[in-house]
Ligand code: IMP
C-alpha cells in the first residue's frame with residue numbers, strides 16, 4: 001500500500017485513538033437511544049459539514065424511525081489546529097425548521113464556539129425541539145458552555161483526524177479516529 005498520504009504538510013498520523021469497530025458499536029448504541037427517545041416523532045437530523053458527514057451517514061441508518069435530514073456548513077479551522085473563534089455559515093439549510101424535532105449532528109465539540117453559535121441560530125428558526133448529538137467531546141478545551149444531549153466518546157486534549165475529521169482537508173477517509181502528530185522539525 002502506498003502510505004504517502006498518511007503524511008501531509010508537517011503532520012503525520014499517530015496512534016489510533018478509537019478504532020472503526022468501537023465507532024460502529026457506539027453509533028449503533030446512539031441510534032438505539034435516539035430511536036427510543038424519539039418514538040412517535042419524525043426527527044430532522046442536521047449534519048454539520050464537512051466533518052460530521054460520515055458520522056451523520058452512519059447515525060441516520062442506526063435510527064429505526066421515519067426521519068428527514070439536511071446539512072449546514074460553517075467556517076472551520078483551515079490549515080491550523082486552533083479555533084479562530086469566528087463562526088459563519090458557508091452553506092445554509094435547504095428547509096425550514098418550523099415545528100420540526102431537530103437533532104444537530106456534530107463531529108466534535110472542542111471550545112464549544114461552533115455549537116453555541118449554531119444552537120442560537122437554529123433556535124431562532126422555531127423548531128419544535130432542538131437537541132445535539134456529538135461523536136466526540138473534548139471537555140477540557142471548552143471555553144463556552146453548550147448543552148450536548150448525546151455524546152459518543154469523551155477524548156483527551158489531542159488533535160484527532162479520521163472518520164470525517166480533517167487536518168487541512170486531509171485524512172477524512174481514515175476509518176479509525178487517530179491522533180495527529182505534528183512534526184516540530186518542520187513547522
Ligand atoms: P469548536 O468551535 O472549537 O467547538 O470546534 C468545533 C469544530 O472544530 C469541529 O466541528 C471540528 O470541525 C473542528 N475541530 C475541533 N477539534 C478538532 C480535532 O481534534 N480534529 C479535527 N477537527 C477538530
Ligand code: MG
Pocket residue numbers: 048049050051052076107108
Ligand atoms: Mg465540524
